[in-house]
Amino acid sequence: MTANGRPALTAAVAPLPPGSPLEQELRLTLPSEISRIEEAVELVVQHVEPRFSAGHAIRFNLRVALTEAICNAILYGSGGDPAKRVAVRVAWGATVVEMEVADEGGGFDPGTLPDPTTPERRRRVDGRGIFLIRHLVDEVRFNEKGNAVCMVLRRD
Amino acid sequence: MGFATRKDPKGVVVIEVDGQLIVGNRQEFKQRLLDALEGGERKFVVDFARTGYIDSSGLGVLVSLSKKIRDEGGDLRLAGLNDDLKTLFELTKLDTLFAISDTSAEALAAF
Numbered sequence A: 001m002t003a004n005g006r007p008a009l010t011a012a013v014a015p016l017p018p019g020s021p022l023e024q025e026l027r028l029t030l031p032s033e034i035s036r037i038e039e040a041v042e043l044v045v046q047h048v049e050p051r052f053s054a055g056h057a058i059r060f061n062l063r064v065a066l067t068e069a070i071c072n073a074i075l076y077g078s079g080g081d082p083a084k085r086v087a088v089r090v091a092w093g094a095t096v097v098e099m100e101v102a103d104e105g106g107g108f109d110p111g112t113l114p115d116p117t118t119p120e121r122r123r124r125v126d127g128r129g130i131f132l133i134r135h136l137v138d139e140v141r142f143n144e145k146g147n148a149v150c151m152v153l154r155r156d
Numbered sequence B: 001m002g003f004a005t006r007k008d009p010k011g012v013v014v015i016e017v018d019g020q021l022i023v024g025n026r027q028e029f030k031q032r033l034l035d036a037l038e039g040g041e042r043k044f045v046v047d048f049a050r051t052g053y054i055d056s057s058g059l060g061v062l063v064s065l066s067k068k069i070r071d072e073g074g075d076l077r078l079a080g081l082n083d084d085l086k087t088l089f090e091l092t093k094l095d096t097l098f099a100i101s102d103t104s105a106e107a108l109a110a111f
Helices: A034-048 A055-077 A129-136 B026-038 B056-071 B083-091 B104-109
Strands: A012-015 A024-031 A085-092 A096-102 A139-142 A148-154 B002-007 B013-021 B043-047 B051-054 B075-079 B099-101
Touching (some): A024 A034, A055 A096, A055 B051, A129 B056, B013 B056, B043 B104, B056 B075
Parallel strands (some): B043 B075
Antiparallel strands (some): A024 A085, A096 A148
16 A cells, blocks of 8 residues: 555566567556656666666656656546556666556647747746657657657666 | 755745655645745745756746746745756756756855
8 A cells, every 4th residue: 555545556577588688577557647656657666777777767767758758648648537547568678678658548749749948938837748758768659649658768 | 755945044945855856746846935935935945956856847847936936026046956957957948047056055145
């Protein structure tokens, strides 16, 4: 149980077939509640950190990118409806981590997002999430529908 | 984890962010500053020396508060950013919107 009495999030972890740099896989789903994001991110970190040998990327890049992706899924994909679920799949080995976040929404076109750093947009309070993800991970892919993002972090 | 608030002898409210400033706790952070602003405080330093990470929601709340404080004739300064956090501000060009000091002592001295 968590401190506020809710059941803690749990993750299913399984080994992946040998021959790939990705050795293990974790899957979890969470309700579309902002208050569960940090718990989900730390659950992923607990599993990935002992194996993925780039501590700095775990400490910062992974946490921020995963927080952004889950937050977008909850706010925009699920429209804040807590009954809708967000699915997280993370696969990792010593040199690479792949994180996929999928929601039940209709998706969006990531190519249409404006640059949040222009002088006229810089003072806005929102619109920086995908921008940060693109800068903090080595590779970002969206599915065709635009309701799932895959982020790849590699060891330097 | 959380926020610690103190007032320095010059009357500057210093808020230390212990852990992270993200979508899950930004409202609590915002309310603390707004309560102080409502109570008449006008000079603020946010100290990130004990902060691990900030997400885009955390950056957004800082933008929002900075504007509100300026509109009330006050001033918000940031301090203690580690290299990762500095990079976030540089990437987003928010380093051009905020007065950023290396330490809270330097930020306080600037008032």
